Amino acid sequence: MRRAHGGSGGRNHDRRYVRRGGGIANPVKDQSELDHKQEDTTSTDRSTSPSTSQPLQNLDHTTKPSKPHRSPRSRRGRVSNSKPRPVENPNSIKDEKIHLSSVDHSNCEESDVNRGESEELADANEYETNEDIMLTILNDLRSSVSEPELTEEQLKMNDQLQEDEILALGYIYGGNMFIFDRHKDMRYFQVHVNVEATNEYTISTKLNLQADSSKESEDFLYSFKAQHLPPIVLTCLLPSAYPSHLPPYFLISVQWMNPDKISSLCSMLDSIWSEQPGQEVLYQWMDWLQNSSISHLGFDDEIVLGPYGVTCSRDKRAVSGSRSPDSDIPYIRSYDDEKRHDSFLQSLHECCICFSESAGIDFVKLPCEHFFCMKCMKTYTDIHVSEGTVNKLKCPDSKCGEVVPPGILKRLLGDEAFERWETLMLQKTLESMTDVAYCPRCETPCIEDEEQLALCFKCHFSFCTLCKEKRHVGVACMSPELRLQILQERQSSSRLGEEQRRKEKEMINEIMSVKVIMKCAKQCPSCKIAISRTGGCNKMVCNNCGQYFCYRCNKAISGYEHFREGTCDLFPQEEMQEWNERMNERQFVGQIQAQMYAQNGQFPQRGQLCPNCRQFNAKAGNNNHLFCWACQAHFCYLCKKVVKKSVQHYGPKGCKQHTDG
Numbered sequence: 001m002r003r004a005h006g007g008s009g010g011r012n013h014d015r016r017y018v019r020r021g022g023g024i025a026n027p028v029k030d031q032s033e034l035d036h037k038q039e040d041t042t043s044t045d046r047s048t049s050p051s052t053s054q055p056l057q058n059l060d061h062t063t064k065p066s067k068p069h070r071s072p073r074s075r076r077g078r079v080s081n082s083k084p085r086p087v088e089n090p091n092s093i094k095d096e097k098i099h100l101s102s103v104d105h106s107n108c109e110e111s112d113v114n115r116g117e118s119e120e121l122a123d124a125n126e127y128e129t130n131e132d133i134m135l136t137i138l139n140d141l142r143s144s145v146s147e148p149e150l151t152e153e154q155l156k157m158n159d160q161l162q163e164d165e166i167l168a169l170g171y172i173y174g175g176n177m178f179i180f181d182r183h184k185d186m187r188y189f190q191v192h193v194n195v196e197a198t199n200e201y202t203i204s205t206k207l208n209l210q211a212d213s214s215k216e217s218e219d220f221l222y223s224f225k226a227q228h229l230p231p232i233v234l235t236c237l238l239p240s241a242y243p244s245h246l247p248p249y250f251l252i253s254v255q256w257m258n259p260d261k262i263s264s265l266c267s268m269l270d271s272i273w274s275e276q277p278g279q280e281v282l283y284q285w286m287d288w289l290q291n292s293s294i295s296h297l298g299f300d301d302e303i304v305l306g307p308y309g310v311t312c313s314r315d316k317r318a319v320s321g322s323r324s325p326d327s328d329i330p331y332i333r334s335y336d337d338e339k340r341h342d343s344f345l346q347s348l349h350e351c352c353i354c355f356s357e358s359a360g361i362d363f364v365k366l367p368c369e370h371f372f373c374m375k376c377m378k379t380y381t382d383i384h385v386s387e388g389t390v391n392k393l394k395c396p397d398s399k400c401g402e403v404v405p406p407g408i409l410k411r412l413l414g415d416e417a418f419e420r421w422e423t424l425m426l427q428k429t430l431e432s433m434t435d436v437a438y439c440p441r442c443e444t445p446c447i448e449d450e451e452q453l454a455l456c457f458k459c460h461f462s463f464c465t466l467c468k469e470k471r472h473v474g475v476a477c478m479s480p481e482l483r484l485q486i487l488q489e490r491q492s493s494s495r496l497g498e499e500q501r502r503k504e505k506e507m508i509n510e511i512m513s514v515k516v517i518m519k520c521a522k523q524c525p526s527c528k529i530a531i532s533r534t535g536g537c538n539k540m541v542c543n544n545c546g547q548y549f550c551y552r553c554n555k556a557i558s559g560y561e562h563f564r565e566g567t568c569d570l571f572p573q574e575e576m577q578e579w580n581e582r583m584n585e586r587q588f589v590g591q592i593q594a595q596m597y598a599q600n601g602q603f604p605q606r607g608q609l610c611p612n613c614r615q616f617n618a619k620a621g622n623n624n625h626l627f628c629w630a631c632q633a634h635f636c637y638l639c640k641k642v643v644k645k646s647v648q649h650y651g652p653k654g655c656k657q658h659t660d661g
Contacts, residue, residue: 134251135183137316138237141249148245155240162187162238165280173286176231187238192231193289200225203332205305205325222325226332228339229303230255232265232289236282243280247273250285255321256328258306261297262318265289268296305329344371351376353396355652364412368402370395374412381412390424391546431527432545437465484511525549525556537570539563611635611642622658625650 150158166187170177176192204223233253239246250269252262269285276284294300305328314320322328345360351373358373365371372380376396381404384393393409395402410418430436435448439456440463446454448465451473455462463470467477478486487508490496496504514530521532522540526547531540538551539560549556552568563570607618610628612635617626624637625646634643636655643649650657 134235135188135237137251137319138183138235138249141317142237142239145246145249147239147241150241150244154244158240158242158244161243161280165243165282169282169286172283183237186240188236190233190235191286192233193286194231195229195289195294196291197227197229200227201229201299202302203305203329204302205329206307207325222329223302224329224333226336228336229294230332230335232293234286234289244278247277247281251317251319252289253319253321256305256332257320258322259314259318259320262320263315264297265293266315266317268293353380364408366395366402366408367405368395368397368400370397370400370402372396378412381409382417385413385417385421385424388424389543390421391428391544393421428544431529434526439463440468480511480515484508484515487511522549522551522554525554538568538572539570608635608637608640611640622660624655624657624659 166179166189169191170179173191173193176194177189178191179187179189182188202223203226204221207220207222233251235251235253237249239249242248247270250266252265252269254262268288272284272288273281294303305322305325308322308324344363344365347360348357349360349363349371350357351363352370353372353376356373360371362374363371364374364377380396381393384390393404394400395404409421413421430445436445437448437454438444439446439454439459439461441461442456442459444456444458446456448454452465453462453471453473454465461470464472464477467483469478487504490504491501491508517530517532521530523530524542524545524547526549527542527545529542529544531542531551533540533551539548539557540551541548547556548558550562550568552572555562560570562568607616608626609616610626610631610633612633613628613631615628615630617628619626619637625643626635626637627633628635634646635641636643636649638655638659641649646657649655
C-alpha cells in the first residue's frame with residue numbers, strides 16, 4: 001500500500017464552505033430525500049439512513065435551520081459580538097433567537113447590496129426547508145415515545161429548569177449556540193461543538209485510483225495533518241417532561257464522519273442520560289462530545305475517514321455528510337486553514353526582523369508560513385522596488401528564498417509602486433531571455449532567429465542582433481574597432497548634418513564606454529550584462545537575472561563544486577596575499593597590546609580578555625562584538641561570552657551590540 005502526505009496552506013475562507021457541486025450545503029435535506037427513495041414507508045415525514053452514492057455538500061451552515069431572530073441590540077450592517085450574549089430577561093428567551101451574524105454592507109455599492117439581499121433571501125428559504133426536515137426527524141422520534149402526563153406544578157418546574165439550563169449554555173458556548181422558535185411549545189436549539197484538540201491530528205483515507213470501481217485495484221493511502229476538525233452539530237428538542245421524566249430528542253450531524261461512528265456517539269449520549277435520569281444532561285452531553293468523543297471512537301493517534309460506499313445500519317438520529325474522499329478531504333482542510341488563520345490573527349507574534357511584538361492582524365504571512373510585521377515588509381518591498389532589484393523580492397528568511405506573491409505585493413505597495421514592479425519584472429524577464437534583442441531604432445523587444453537576425457514588428461526594421469546594424473546576410477559583422485574608426489572619421493566631414501552628427505557622436509561615446517567597461521568587467525553568461533568584481537571571491541551573482549558564474553572563466557555555475565575541481569581558484573592569489581598581510585598586521589598589533597597589558601597589569605585602552613585563549617583584545621569604537629586576534633574567536637565585550645550567532649546573541653532580549661562604554 002502506498003502512502004502520501006498532504007500539506008496545509010494558509011488561506012482565509014468564508015465560514016460557508018461550498019463544494020464542487022456548487023450551492024450551499026444541505027446535508028439534512030439530501031439525506032431525507034435519499035431516505036424516502038430507499039425506504040418503503042407510508043409515512044411522508046420519516047427520515048432514515050442516507051445513501052452513500054451521492055456527494056454531499058457542507059453541513060456547517062446547512063443545519064442552521066430557519067432564519068434566526070436578530071438580537072434587538074444588533075442592527076443591519078453591524079457584526080454581532082462573538083462572545084456569549086447575556087440574557088437580561090430570562091423570560092425573553094422563550095420567543096427570542098440568538099443572532100448569528102450580520103454582514104457589513106455599509107461600504108458596498110448598490111449592486112452588491114441587491115445581490116446580498118437576494119442571497120439572504122435564498123439562504124432564508126434554505127434554512128426554512130432544513131428546519132422542516134430536522135423537525136420531521138425529531139417529530140418522528142417524539143411519536144415513538146409516549147410522554148407521561150404531568151401536573152401543572154411539574155410542568156412549571158421543568159420549564160424553569162430548561163430555561164436556566166439554556167441560559168447557562170448560552171454563556172458557555174456563546175456564538176456556537178443557536179436558539180430557534182419554539183416548536184409546539186417545546187424549546188428548540190442547536191449547538192456546534194468544537195472538538196478539543198491538544199495537538200495536530202493525522203487524517204488518512206484510502207483512495208481507489210481505478211476509474212472503474214468494479215475492478216480491483218491497489219488502494220492508495222493518503223494522509224495529511226489538521227489541527228482543527230469541523231464541529232459536531234447537536235440539534236435538540238426539549239419535551240415538556242424533560243428533565244424529570246424524558247431525555248431531550250436530539251440529532252447528531254457530522255459532515256466528515258461515518259454514520260456508524262455517529263451512531264456510536266448517539267448511544268453514548270443515551271448512556272449518559274441513563275446514568276443520571278431526572279437531571280439536566282445537556283452540558284454533560286456537550287462536554288463529552290467536545291473532550292471525549294474522539295478518544296471514544298479510537299481516533300487518538302489517527303483519524304481514518306470512511307469506509308465509503310458501504311451500506312450500514314445506523315441510528316436514525318445520526319446524520320452524516322460523508323460521501324467520498326473528494327468531498328471530505330477538501331472540506332476538512334478548508335475548515336482547518338480558516339481556523340489556523342483566525343488563531344494566527346488573534347495571537348501575539350514576534351517579528352524576526354525588528355523583534356517587535358504585535359497581533360497577527362499586523363503581520364504579513366507568506367505561503368512558506370514565514371511571517372513578518374507589516375511595517376518591515378513594506379519597507380523591504382519599497383527598497384527593492386525603488387532600487388530596481390525586484391528579482392530579490394523573496395522571503396526575508398535567509399534559509400527560505402520563497403518568492404513573495406503578487407497579491408501580497410499589491411497589498412504592500414501603492415498603485416504607482418506596483419506598476420513599477422510589474423514593469424521591472426517584465427524588463428528583467430525579457431533581459432534574461434537569450435533569444436530576445438531590442439530594436440536599435442525604437443527599442444522594441446524582438447525575437448532573434450537562428451541566424452542572429454530579428455525583425456521589429458513595430459517599425460519593421462530587419463537588423464543583425466550581433467552588431468545592431470541592418471540585415472547583412474553572408475557578410476561578417478563590422479568589428480567595434482572598425483566601426484569606431486569609421487564613425488570618428490565621419491565626424492570631420494562637412495557633409496554630415498548636425499542631427500546626424502549628434503547621433504553618431506552618441507554612438508562613439510557608447511562604443512568607447514563599452515570598450516572601457518569590458519576591460520575591467522565580465523559579461524553574465526545568461527543575460528550578457530557587464531559585471532565588475534570589486535573584491536571577494538570569484539563566485540559572482542548577476543543582480544539582473546540572478547545567475548551565478550565564475551568570474552575567472554565566465555562559466556555559469558550553481559555552487560562551489562566548480563572551484564573544488566581545481567580548474568579555478570575561489571579567491572585570486574593577490575586577494576589571498578593581501579588578506580594574509582592584513583591578518584599579520586592585526587596579529588602584530590594585538591601582540592603589542594597584550595604585551596603592554598602584561599607589563600602594566602591594566603588595559604591601555606578599552607578591551608577584554610578573550611574567554612577562549614585569554615589574550616587581550618581592544619574594543620574599536622562602540623562595537624561590542626570583538627574578534628580575537630590570536631584564536632579567531634568571536635566574543636561579546638559586555639558579557640565576555642563566546643558568540644556563535646550574533647543575530648541570536650544581540651537584540652532586545654540579549655546584549656546590546658553598540659554602546660559607548
